[in-house]
Amino acid sequence: MKICFVTHKVKKGDGQGRVNYEVIMEALKEGCEVMVISSELSEDLQNHAMVEWIRIKVPKIPTVLLRYQIFAVTSAFSIWLRQSSIDLLVVNGFITYARSDINCVHFVHSSWVKSKYHPFRERKDIRTLYQFVYNRLNAILERVALKRTRHIIAVSEKVKRDLVFDAKIGSPRISVIHNGVDTEEFYPRQANRSNYKLDEHMTYALFAGDLNSGIKNLDTVFHALSEVEDIHLLVLGDPERSRYPKLAEQLGLGKRVHFLGYRKDIADIMPLADLFIFPSRYETFSLVILEAMASGLPVIISSSCGVAELLSEDGAVVIEDPDDVKSLANVLRELVSNPKRLERMALLAREEALRNHWGVMANKYMEIFQHSTNSDRLPVSKQA
Known part of the structure; x- marks a missing residue:
């Protein structure tokens, strides 16, 4: 199976990027070929024989909104060129205009833009107005992307609720897999x-x-x-x-x-x-x-x-x-x-x-991926 991951970053020092890294490492361990369409990729994956990296260099233009749009368009074109060789397309929220198989959601713009804690509701200035417009537009694009995917993985029940009530996504299409932790890097020890x-x-x-x-x-x-x-x-x-x-x-x-x-x-x-x-x-x-x-x-x-x-x-x-x-x-x-x-x-x-190390999380992702290639109906995971 060849899995294509579309995301901005795949590296250990980033929250969402770390999740992508661990899932990709597990996919490689299980013998899958991996294609990564991203702007950043961990060096060890760059040199891996089973990994094909399609690097998207986004120019340094003034706003994140425009940079992400460039990434979304470019990644969609890259996928279109290679679609015949891809068995499963995995993305994060709205990141590309291409239709995906699995969408892994870490944050719901449709919910955040309604939150009483959004910066625009606490202080109205040019910066917070931009944030509001950015989140509002992403909420619209997010709903389109989620409606065009086969199945959604949410990182928490909270995210699942946000998807159901704010993004208006049907609950049966959503699995919940909590993020993990490196229990060998983080462990109890004495400090001076x-x-x-x-x-x-x-x-x-x-x-x-x-x-x-x-x-x-x-x-x-x-x-x-x-x-x-x-x-x-x-x-x-x-x-x-x-x-x-x-x-x-x-x-x-x-x-x-x-x-x-x-x-x-x-x-x-x-x-x-x-x-x-x-x-x-x-x-x-x-x-x-x-x-x-x-x-x-x-x-x-x-x-x-x-x-x-x-x-x-x-x-x-x-x-x-x-x-x-x-x-x-x-x-x-x-x-x-x-x-x-x-x-x-x-x-x-x-x-x-x-009980929640990275290996446990990555195995659950791979179960969803395997089901997606063997069945039209994906399982719904109710716990991490």
């Missing part, structure tokens, strides 16, 4: 805090995310932290041009919040912390939560995170309202004062992650 000038006896929470976006909700974390003693916060993300360093000072948290900057060695940073906190306001899945759990960190997240579907009550704390400062403060206060519960949650978090 003194190398980072951190107190060996202090409780540290960890936050990782875009510091120029309010969606990740670091402001609520700061306000909750200001109500709880004996806990510090490590922050991963680029603080340049971010408002959060100033907010930390205003709340009197200057000595308790440690901005570590953007890091590629996040697997080595996670063991510095005692717990992971990520009460995002809108998150279709979030790999970083599973990575924290694989590292043996108890997690505090919001119900808005798609990964919450995987978590047991004993292994994580899920807050219903991401903006509820008091609830978040109460959870932090209880965990800081209960180290035995933290230890128990850490063990359960690692166990949850081990």
Whole structure:
């Protein structure tokens, strides 16, 4: 079987790109030939004998909207030229004007554009207006692409609900396969805090995310932290041009919040912390939560995170309202004062992650792919 994957990136350092990478590696392991139509491809796949890479170089023009349109048109033409040699065409959302067999959906523009957390609803300026127009147009193109595919794979039940209620896609056409995690890269280990000038006896929470976006909700974390003693916060993300360093000072948290900057060695940073906190306001899945759990960190997240579907009550704390400062403060206060519960949650978090490694996810994708070539009716997976 020759599978053609159409996506912008296939590489380990990217969320959607990592999923594509792992699925392609599993397809190769099972003896499939692979064609990749993308702008970026991991170097090890570039040199693989069973991989054909059709590279689309998109010119550096002003907006992402125009660049993606160029990719969509060019990729469709590339597929048309090679359609006789392709057994299965796998795409991500609206990415090409070609008709696909499988569409793997990580984000639903039809839902995001309606969200109360969309930047245009919080602040109206040229930048957020562009984002609104971009998302609105993509919502229209997304529906067209999804109606022209045979089957859809959603990364969470949350994404499936968004597809059904906002993109108006019939539920029987949708399978749910949760993303995975590298449990060998992310694992519990001892870290030397003194190398980072951190107190060996202090409780540290960890936050990782875009510091120029309010969606990740670091402001609520700061306000909750200001109500709880004996806990510090490590922050991963680029603080340049971010408002959060100033907010930390205003709340009197200057000595308790440690901005570590953007890091590629996040697997080595996670063991510095005692717990992971990520009460995002809108998150279709979030790999970083599973990575924290694989590292043996108890997690505090919001119900808005798609990964919450995987978590047991004993292994994580899920807050219903991401903006509820008091609830978040109460959870932090209880965990800081209960180290035995933290230890128990850490063990359960690692166990949850081990059940959701990349191999488990990739095998489920391949089951869908195999069914698609042997049957007109694809199975509907209800769990990761």
